[in-house]
Every structure is written in C-alpha cells, then in structure tokens.
Amino acid sequence: MMGTEDVLRLTVSALMTRTGERQGDLAAGLGQSQAQVSRKQSGKSHWSLEDVDLLAAHYGLHALDLLAGPTHAVGVLHSAVPSLQTGAQALAVPLPARAQSATAPVTEVPAPEPPAPEPPAPEPPAREPLAPDFPSPAPEQVPVPASAEPMNAPQQPCVLCGQPASLELDGFPQHLTAEECAAAVAAPSGTVSPPVDKTVPVTAPATPDSTPLVEPTVHAPARPVRSAPGYASTTLVEQITDRVHDVLAACSGDVDAAQAELIKAAIPDVMALLKASRVGGRYEHSEFPPTADILRKKSQKGADDIWEGRPKWRNPELFAAAKKGERIEVTALDMNAAYLSALKCWLPIGQLREDTSGVHDPKKAGVHLITPPDWHHDDLPSPLGARMEPGELWVTESTLRLLLDCARQGLADAPLIHRSLVSGASEALLEKLRRALAETRKTALANDDELTVAYVKAMYSKFVSTIGESSANREIRRPDWMHIIRSKAFTNLWMKAHKAHKAGLQVVEISGTDELHIAGDWRTVFPEGRELNQVKEKQTYILGGKR
Numbered sequence: 001m002m003g004t005e006d007v008l009r010l011t012v013s014a015l016m017t018r019t020g021e022r023q024g025d026l027a028a029g030l031g032q033s034q035a036q037v038s039r040k041q042s043g044k045s046h047w048s049l050e051d052v053d054l055l056a057a058h059y060g061l062h063a064l065d066l067l068a069g070p071t072h073a074v075g076v077l078h079s080a081v082p083s084l085q086t087g088a089q090a091l092a093v094p095l096p097a098r099a100q101s102a103t104a105p106v107t108e109v110p111a112p113e114p115p116a117p118e119p120p121a122p123e124p125p126a127r128e129p130l131a132p133d134f135p136s137p138a139p140e141q142v143p144v145p146a147s148a149e150p151m152n153a154p155q156q157p158c159v160l161c162g163q164p165a166s167l168e169l170d171g172f173p174q175h176l177t178a179e180e181c182a183a184a185v186a187a188p189s190g191t192v193s194p195p196v197d198k199t200v201p202v203t204a205p206a207t208p209d210s211t212p213l214v215e216p217t218v219h220a221p222a223r224p225v226r227s228a229p230g231y232a233s234t235t236l237v238e239q240i241t242d243r244v245h246d247v248l249a250a251c252s253g254d255v256d257a258a259q260a261e262l263i264k265a266a267i268p269d270v271m272a273l274l275k276a277s278r279v280g281g282r283y284e285h286s287e288f289p290p291t292a293d294i295l296r297k298k299s300q301k302g303a304d305d306i307w308e309g310r311p312k313w314r315n316p317e318l319f320a321a322a323k324k325g326e327r328i329e330v331t332a333l334d335m336n337a338a339y340l341s342a343l344k345c346w347l348p349i350g351q352l353r354e355d356t357s358g359v360h361d362p363k364k365a366g367v368h369l370i371t372p373p374d375w376h377h378d379d380l381p382s383p384l385g386a387r388m389e390p391g392e393l394w395v396t397e398s399t400l401r402l403l404l405d406c407a408r409q410g411l412a413d414a415p416l417i418h419r420s421l422v423s424g425a426s427e428a429l430l431e432k433l434r435r436a437l438a439e440t441r442k443t444a445l446a447n448d449d450e451l452t453v454a455y456v457k458a459m460y461s462k463f464v465s466t467i468g469e470s471s472a473n474r475e476i477r478r479p480d481w482m483h484i485i486r487s488k489a490f491t492n493l494w495m496k497a498h499k500a501h502k503a504g505l506q507v508v509e510i511s512g513t514d515e516l517h518i519a520g521d522w523r524t525v526f527p528e529g530r531e532l533n534q535v536k537e538k539q540t541y542i543l544g545g546k547r
Helices: 004-019 023-030 034-042 049-059 063-067 070-080 082-091 178-186 234-250 255-264 266-277 316-323 397-408 431-446 450-466 479-502
Strands: 148-150 167-169 312-314 328-335 353-355 364-371 393-396 416-426 506-511 515-519 535-543
Touching: 004 023, 004 034, 004 049, 004 063, 004 070, 023 034, 023 049, 049 063, 063 070, 234 255, 234 266, 234 431, 234 450, 255 266, 255 450, 266 431, 266 450, 312 316, 316 328, 316 535, 328 479, 328 506, 364 397, 364 479, 393 397, 393 479, 397 416, 397 479, 431 450, 450 479, 479 506, 479 515, 515 535
Parallel strands: none
Antiparallel strands: 148 167, 312 506, 328 515, 328 535, 353 416, 364 393, 364 416, 506 515
C-alpha cells in the first residue's frame, strides 16, 4: 500500500501534467530550485508539510485536496483557479466523454466494426496476406472503484504517467495503481519510446473453411506532444508593446516625443505591470509594511544603516606593476541591464520581524547585522565591496547569501550573524515582471527598436530607485526590496569577476553596478552581445600607458 508521500508525488505529477508545467516551472513557483523538486519527486528527499502548503497555494487547492490523491486533485483543479484552468485546458490531453454507467466491469477497449465489403474493382491488385499476431492473454481482473468506467474511445494517455490507459476514473483516463503506471512506462523494452504510429491487428470471425480473415490494421492515436511553456506572459508583453504603439501614435510618429512621454510615465506603467504580473500569484505581498528604524533615512539627503556592498576596487598588484613600467592590455566590459537581472532575488513578502537565532533561514529574506569575515585575496575584490571600516554592519539578503557561498567555496570564513529582520520570502516574487521586461527588451533589440529598449530601461531602473522612501512612487514603500535588489546587482557583478578569475583571467578593476575590467581573452569566458546573459565591450586600453 502506498504511503501518504507516495500519493503526494503521484498527485504532483498529475497536476504538472494537467497544467503543462515542468519541474523548473514548479520550482520557480515554489521558490525552490529545480534540483530540489527533482529530489523530492524521485524520493531522494521528502516533501515537508510546509511544501504541501506551498503546493496547495501554487495550484489554488486546499492542502487536503493534494493528500486525497491525484484523481481528486485533478478533478477539482479546474474549478479552483481560473488562470490554472485556462492553462490546463490549453495544454492538457483532450478527454473523451464519460460513459453513462457509474459502475461497469473492466473490459478491453472494443475494436471498431470492420467496414462493409465494397464491390470488387476490376483486376484487383494482388495482396499479401498479413500474418496474424499471437493472441494476447486475457486481462487480469482487478477490483475497480465505483467511479471507474471503460472508455468508449481509443485509449488516451494516463494523467499520471502519460502512457495509454483503458479506464476512466472520475472522468480522467488513468491507471488504477502506481504499479500499473510503472508497468506501462516500462513496457515493452523498459524505456519510454518516442511517439510512434502503433498498430493493433483486428481479426474478423473465421469463415466456414476455417481460414481466418485479417482486416487492415487500426492505427492507435499517437501521444500528443506538449509544447514548452512560454518564457514570458504574452499578456504582459503585449501590455508593454501596446503602450509604446499608443504613445507613438499619439505623438504622430515623433520618436523623441514618444520616448520622453514614455519615460515620464515609466513609474505608474511599471507599477501597473507589477500588479498585472501578481494576478494569480501564491502570495499577496505587503506594499506598505512598517519600516524598521535601520531602513529609515537619517535626513532628507542622508542614508539609512544598510550596506549594499557596492563594488569599487582595483587590483593593487597590477597597478603597482603598471607604475613600474609594465604594460597590460585591459578590456572594460559592460554588464547588460544589471538591475533587470537583479530582479531575480530573494525578497521578503511581508513585514520584517526580528530573529536573534544567529542562523540563516534560506526560506526567509531581509537584512542582517553581521560581523563580516576577513578577506585575504589581493587578486579578487571583497564581496563587501569598498568597505574599509571594521566591525559589525547591516547587510542585505543578497550580500549575506554571497558571503555564505564564499564560505562554502573556502574563500573565507562564514559571517557571524547577530540579528536579522526577516520575513517569509520568495525568489520568484518579481519573476513574471522580469521576464516580461526581458522578453520585450530582447525582441526590441532584434528589431532595432531603441524606443522600446529605452522605455523598458526606464521602467526597471525607476522601479528599483523609487520603491524605497521616494515621493515619486506612492504605490509602494519597500526600502528593504530596494536595498536587496541593488545589492543583487553588485553580487552579480562580483560573480562575473569571480568567474573570470577562475578561468585564469586577471581582474583589473570593478566598479559601479555593471563595469568589469579584465586582462586576457575574455571572449573565452563571456558571450558578447546585448542580451542579459551577454556582455559588451566598452573600451580597450593599456594599463601603464596613456588611457
């Protein structure tokens, strides 16, 4: 008998099949990695009770619906969340009509009646008789639930394993047990073969001379191929492009006037886009939570107590060598759309609350009071950036995670955490917004549409700069988000420098959010271009000579 967790794994598989999700999509929705979901689905690690709550919220179901089994969960999926219903209907395998009887014995799928013989054509071509297949054994009779019915149409893929099934349960084709699913997947050769045109021979009753008549083979329907889910929401992308077209038309095609108008409206436009991206989301984030004292500015033009880790560093050895006359060829690289990439970061959902355990919870995010570790690498910048003062300091979630990652790689000791102000967190809170902006930007670059590129840049940059204590944006006040996103941009730049360093290149200088100076063949490490995963060359100069 299957345990509760085994039932949950089957239920998750069934829901993913019905909604067209892959493990990466589910992982993003849960705020986990694809590897974590894979281990839990394969049984190498366990689904926790908290995971059950996250799964239930993701699919818009009650937690008990998930534990009631795949049939029940899939049955209530459509009526639970309209957005998921639409996706499931668009991607799911078409289901045949249910039989009228509520109970029926298990029977084989009836073969279609052989067609009526047609009048023989003159001089019919010779036909080689088809060899009859070996008779199949009678199906083993198993107990059938009252809601199970034989299908009156060709077999459809099981909602659990995707292999052909001859029974419906609550209106969905499926096998009755996990063992049947495993046997269907393994048959006939132990591997799942690609969809092929399978044939089933149908033998007519024997004639009086006992010569069996073999009718033409009946072709079973091939398993439908589900297309991969889109990278970004088409609705959100169209919202951006339609806005550009409308403003351009209102400005009578004047690109400069349209650009000025779009940039002026970038803040309300990006906030409207954020609200649209959160429709159907699992969490409703707080827009105006109480602001902790450390996140308040000390004066109108002053700063708060958070250290973002802004990088500003030069390689002391290389600059010393340049002063002695050594000439070093350096390339200044520009990271594309640094703040746009940084929208993918761990953000707190609700109000920040104090935690004095001194232990970092990866499922929470906020700001942390730490004593940073010493940094002893002269050829690589510190993850804390240009800070020179020793002692405790408040850092963001992005900086703390980078410091902990450096400790795991043996680059430094782990930081000492004294206090934390944290909330439950998600890495996917702004993911739909980021994807829509990134997809629009990519298309605009391909079409040489610099108007849309400038509009997208204004939206994400103004979003980051005004979500804190800014009078320019009165729809949200999350200074914690602002610091975490900006720190993530600095973290991404540091990781680029570390990647170059590990590849054998010399890191000469790092500054701002997007500038990295490298000595060596950087094209062996970074792809060149204007997309988010690429870098572009700003200039090449000789260190030690005239720049």
